Amino acid sequence: MDRNEFRSAAHAAIDDILGYFDSVPDRRVLPALEPGYLRPLIPENPPTEPETWEQIQEDVDTKIKPGLTHWQSPNFMAYYPASVTYPSILGEMYSAAFTAPAFNWLCSPACTEMETIVMDWVAKALGLPACFLSTSENLGGGVIQNSASDAIATMMVAARERRVRELVLAEGLEEGTTEYEERKMDCQPRLVAIASDQTHSSAAKGALIAGTRFRSVSTRLEENMEMTGPRLREVLEKCDKDGLVPYHLTMTFGTTNTCSVDRFAEIKAVLQEKPAWQRIWVHIDAAYAGASLVADEWQYIAKEFAEGVDSFNMNMHKWLLVNFDASVLFIRNRLDLTNALDITPTYLRNPYSDMGTVIDYRNWSISLGRRFRALKIWFVMRSYGLNGMKAHIRKTIGLGNIFADLIRGRADLFEIATKPGFCLTVFRVKNPQAQNSDSGAVCAKDEVADGITKKVYELINSRGEIFITSTVVDGVYVIRVVSANPMAEEKYVRNAFDIIVRTTEEVLQQK
Amino acid sequence: MDRNEFRSAAHAAIDDILGYFDSVPDRRVLPALEPGYLRPLIPENPPTEPETWEQIQEDVDTKIKPGLTHWQSPNFMAYYPASVTYPSILGEMYSAAFTAPAFNWLCSPACTEMETIVMDWVAKALGLPACFLSTSENLGGGVIQNSASDAIATMMVAARERRVRELVLAEGLEEGTTEYEERKMDCQPRLVAIASDQTHSSAAKGALIAGTRFRSVSTRLEENMEMTGPRLREVLEKCDKDGLVPYHLTMTFGTTNTCSVDRFAEIKAVLQEKPAWQRIWVHIDAAYAGASLVADEWQYIAKEFAEGVDSFNMNMHKWLLVNFDASVLFIRNRLDLTNALDITPTYLRNPYSDMGTVIDYRNWSISLGRRFRALKIWFVMRSYGLNGMKAHIRKTIGLGNIFADLIRGRADLFEIATKPGFCLTVFRVKNPQAQNSDSGAVCAKDEVADGITKKVYELINSRGEIFITSTVVDGVYVIRVVSANPMAEEKYVRNAFDIIVRTTEEVLQQK
Structure with a gap:
């Protein structure tokens, strides 16, 4: 492919991509096909x-x-959104070109x-506390990670190394010695995350x-999860x-199941109760809900991170208009990471790194190399401006509130399971035979309700007009509906x- | 940015990218600027x-x-190349659009x-052995990883889990029990990679x-490293x-310093000597040189991997025409990974995963989510065809051979340190005062030669016409020259x- 062929191919691709976005609202969300659909369509061998x-x-x-x-x-x-926007695509084009x-x-x-x-x-x-800026006196800073899973695994490794180092150095041993390695290996098996x-499964995976x-x-x-x-x-x-x-310790701002927010202040107070607990690395996983912080009215939450928090991550590629991968991780003290x-071998040395005058991001992540992902973030922030980003968050939160109100309006059919918020509503279908529960009480375990809710959920997804997810919280089967992507509109909600109402009535009539 | 603005922005970006590639050969390879150049040029705050x-x-x-x-x-x-080609950029565009x-x-x-x-x-x-195909009876398969570092860290974790599981199960303990966790934790500290x-530093980092x-x-x-x-x-x-x-155990096909190839057959024979050694996970890191395997004349090397090798990775984003990230990892038994x-929570379950009829790549990597990177590989393989890919490898190996011959032709000035190959020549400037070493003998340690070589290297890079790297092998300071990127041509070599000759003569005259 020469330069002219590339130009016309790229123009054709751009038109095709625009056509794809135009067609998206009319496409079945989930493709109607069986596993293995693609292999028969693709030649067995690459072309000669x-x-x-x-x-x-x-x-x-x-x-x-x-x-x-x-x-x-x-x-x-379903799940949480995975945004893509036009300026973000332009960022990917340049990122590839500047490989x-x-x-x-x-x-x-x-x-x-x-x-x-x-x-x-x-x-x-x-609105993060200043301690997370690269210019902070405490040597904070941010780094783009592939995904929240990478960010959390990286934080676990950094935390493990910091804790073990403290323990072994406190015994008077010197790094690099055989005794040090032995004691380090003795300490590790006692560590627990x-x-x-x-919490998202990436915490358990990170510990593993x-x-x-x-x-x-x-x-x-009862405690809203x-x-x-x-x-x-x-x-x-x-x-x-x-x-x-x-x-x-991973604290979550916006859990995967219900978008609940852990009780930061209360938890931080508990960690102060014992010296050993004060040494725990505290990470905030705000992968999804962290995006809301661009809107001033939510920034009070970030004030909690000024003290007692070692690291914070959120995924711009969920709700903040940048396409995957754009997981931003902030750390209070970058030396904890580096x-x-x-592990610096000769071939990775260069005068500026040796002098410590530059940041070498290879020591901030599991990956050594990295793509130029800052471009797409830069492009999106400039194309939208802060006001455009705030407007996106506010609009989609508003749509979530409309949906939650609609669900509340059919209390004959539905029961809200956890506090709706950040575009997410978690609810179940009521068991029509169950006695009216007191208003305000939590969903009681109810196998009939579980069964009906599951049936409604499965029927909706099998028809493919909309795509939603279900989960189980505290033993209760629930449906999650989130509408936070850039194309979201009230009519779709x-x-x-x-x-959901139609399908629920259909299922209830079948019974 | 609306659809029309995007179309014209994308067209402008395409022209700009083409213009950039056109200008590349005339640009100073290394920018002439000091750390911190960018901050004064960018507003302190994002725009409103x-x-x-x-x-x-x-x-x-x-x-x-x-x-x-x-x-x-x-x-x-310098280093090894990081390719980008037109079809690969098109792949990134679609990958972003299909986020x-x-x-x-x-x-x-x-x-x-x-x-x-x-x-x-x-x-x-x-030409990898059939055991690495997804269709193999042994349940092999490939996965795209972010980088070789991710691939190797992932292999270390899989190997650690496999080895510990074997050790603990052999004692009759049952997974999921407290005793099992205790014994697992007892075993881990004895493990050594x-x-x-x-070997690339990612092996030490992976073990860490x-x-x-x-x-x-x-x-x-003496053993060619x-x-x-x-x-x-x-x-x-x-x-x-x-x-x-x-x-x-990591065996390398094309080491970072000198592109040496570990003695696979000999090493595998050693591993057969004791039952415990037979249980070692053997990984082949072919990050750079693995690309050569597309050319038939090198595929004899891959035959070594048919037995006694658990996993193999190479980076298409180095020498094989696909831009970063495209690190391909193949594994003999995917169950070792999964x-x-x-760690499957409710919200990641779906009927097809539960039945085991589909591959869920989240269990093949540290990252949970992933980009649609297969597109760019598919586009490149189709645009070039196998013949185009072979031609690229053969052309660039030929250029490397030309360069090595040029160096050999000035035996008065230069001494080759390790066997040249795969586009890389590793050499040093001779100490003019040293006695003529026997032809064929290896570079002896020589501080004067080290000093001159370093000076030549630094002078060349400071002038920025070409960019090369240096390293130290077996105590000898050497220069590495590799020319394997898609724009490489004989005139540049x-x-x-x-x-290099001119600068060497200049440095020698100054002495």
Whole structure:
């Protein structure tokens, strides 16, 4: 493909992409096909001779598009959203063109420096405490990670190394010695990472990757599925009793199941109760709901992170208009990261790194190389401006509130399970035979309600007009509806509600 | 930015990208600027109101491009290349447009299925043994990872879990019990990962991430910096003596410093000597040189991986025409991975995953979500065809051979340190006062030669006409020259040689 062929191919691709976005609202959200649909459509072996762009684009149209789950559809109300916007696509184009592994400053100074600057922009846009800025005296800073899972696994490793180092150095041993390695290995097996049972599975996976234990704090519907101080204390005390050393705690701002917000102030107070607990690395996982912080009215939440929090991550690629991957991670003291991950061989050295005058992001992540992802964030923040980003958050939260009100308006059919918010409503279908529960009480366990709710959920997804997810919280089967993507509109929210009501009535009549 | 604004912005970006590529050969490879150049050029805060694409693109031109290290330049001869090609950029455009975290099949069937199919294409193109195909009876398969570092860290974790599970199950304990967790934690501290001292630093970093020990096998110039069977045996025996349990071995096909190839057959024979050594997970890191396998004349090397190798990775984003990130990882038994990494909560379940009829790539990597990277690989393989890919490899290897011959032709000035190959020549400037070493003997340690070589290297890079790297092998300071990117041409190789000769003569005259 020469330059002229590329120009016309790219123009054709742009038109095709525009056409795709135009068609998205009318497409079935979930493709109606069986696993293995694609293999018979693709040759068994790669071609020997070059093929033309026309052939390739034709196949994208006829073989790929029909197999996509359309996350941009306004009828996509499952999981959490995965945004893409036009300026973000432009960022990806430039990122590809400027390809550089950029594992250190010298490998592409613009790539490193723009990341530092843009991370400071993001921290300011989210109203994060100044301790997370790269310019802070405490040596804070931000880094773009592939995903929240990578961010959390990285924090676990950094926390493990920090805790073990403290323990071994306190015994008077010197790093680099055999005795040090032995004691380090003696200490590690006692370490335990803690999170609530509503924390994203990446916390348990991160603990596994780091080779440490994991304990979870239980949550209750009566407490809105939030991690509370007293329940955390129980787990910490049990660890103490078992001779385990808690080293990492994940607190969540917007859990995966219900978007609940852990009780930060209460939890931080518990961590102050014992010196060993004060040494626990505290991470805030705000992967989804963190996006709301761009709107001033939510920034009071971020004030909680000024003290007692070591790191914070959120995914711009969920609700903040940048396409995957754009997981932003902020850390209070970057030395905690680089002390853990820096393994510098000769071929990665360069004068500026040696002098410590530059940031080498290879020591901030599991990956060595990195893409120039700061560009797409920069492009989106400039194209929208802070006001555009705030407007997006406010509009979609408003749509979520409309949906929650619609559900509340049919109290004969539905019961809200947890406090709706941040575009998410979690509810179930009532058991028509159950006695009226007191208004305000939590959903009681009810197998009949579980069965009806599951049936409604499955029927809706099998028909593919909208796509929603279900989950189980505190033993109760519930449906989640979230509408927070850039194409979301009131008419789609109302349509989703109508489908849910219609399907519920259908299921109830069958009984 | 609306659809029409996007169309014209994208057209402008395409022209700008084409203009950038046109200008690359004439740009100084390394930007001439000091750390911190960018911050004064960018506003301290994100804009409140939206900005236009014209403003943004203007800033890319005036603020970003001058700060790039131009990896696509034919004068970039440092590290290893990081390719980008037109069809790969088209792949990124579609990947962004079709954004989906795609952590399981349902989240975008096309994304998952195309990855499986394309990984089989890649395995066939590289002539890998059939055991690495997704269709193999042994349940092999490939997955795209962010980088070789991620691939290797993931393999370490899978290997650690497999080894510990074997040890604990052999004692009759049952998974999920308290006793099992205790014994697992008892076993882990004895585990040790092994690699040669020429292995990429990601092996040591992977062992660190996995929380295990790391030991390296020394290499010698007399042995062309290859890991040998006898030297590995020494390390294994020392581990046995120290009560450590080797669980993971990285063998390298194309080391970072000198592109040496470890002695696979010899090493595998050593691993057969003891039952415990047979249980070691053997990983092949072919991050750079693995690309050569598309050319038939190198595929004999891959035959070594048919037995006794658990996993293999190479980075298409180095020498194989796909832009970062496209690190392909193949595994002999995917259950080794999913047994280690699968933590399935309710909200990630779906009927097809539960039945085991689909691949859920979230259990194949540290990241949960993933981009649709199979598209760019598919586009590149189709645009080039196998013949186009082979031609690229053969052309660039030929250029490397020309360069090595040029260096050999000035035996008065230069001495080749390790066997040149795969586009890389590793050499040093001779100490003019040293006695003529016997032809064929290895570079002797020589501080004067080190000093001159370093001076030549630094002078060349400071002038920025070409960009090369240096390293130290077996105590000898050497220069590495590699020219393997898509824009490489003979005239640039000859020009680089002329610059090196000229600079060497200049440095020698100053003495």
